[in-house]
Amino acid sequence: MKQNKSDSEPGLSVERRVFFLTKESFHDVMDYIEAYCRAAGCTDRALGQISVASSEILANIDSYAYSHGGEVEILMHCSGRRLTVVFRDSGPPFDPLDAAVPDVNAPVSERTPGGLGIFLVRRLMTAVSYQYTDGHNELTIEKEF
DSSP states (O other), X not given: OEEEOOSSSSSEEEEEEEEEEOTTTHHHHHHHHHHHHHXXXXXXXXXXXXXXXXXXXXXXXXXXXXXXXXXXXXXEEEETTEEEEEEEEOSSOOOGGGSOOOOTTSOGGGSXXXXXXXXXHHHHSSEEEEEEETTEEEEEEEEEO
8 A cells, every 4th residue: 555645734644545446346445445534533423424425436436437347546635534535537537426416305206317326425425526637537525523
């Protein structure tokens, strides 16, 4: 695991790790994210919310960015009581934040499939942002705990 230390802010150093994401390696990625969250001192509630959001994001990367697995870079940083996770992949450009907000009050039979995952991510996280840079999708989630 490669770590880059930042002396400009108090908190845990920025950590960067690259995984070859497949259904088989999914739990390794989640274990890494959860271990960082615990080391950062996240509350159990925040850890659970970050885990749900991360799981949803990784499932979408696995399903839509790559057909047979592919690299996903995870960058993590904690400053004070704010944890940041960046998910970076080289799949086709796709901004999940452009997706229509689903009508969760409509009967299931009347709903359009899709969009619930990113809806959930947005509800659980303090901030969510997307950018496409240098041929990579970058989805960033932030959580105050």
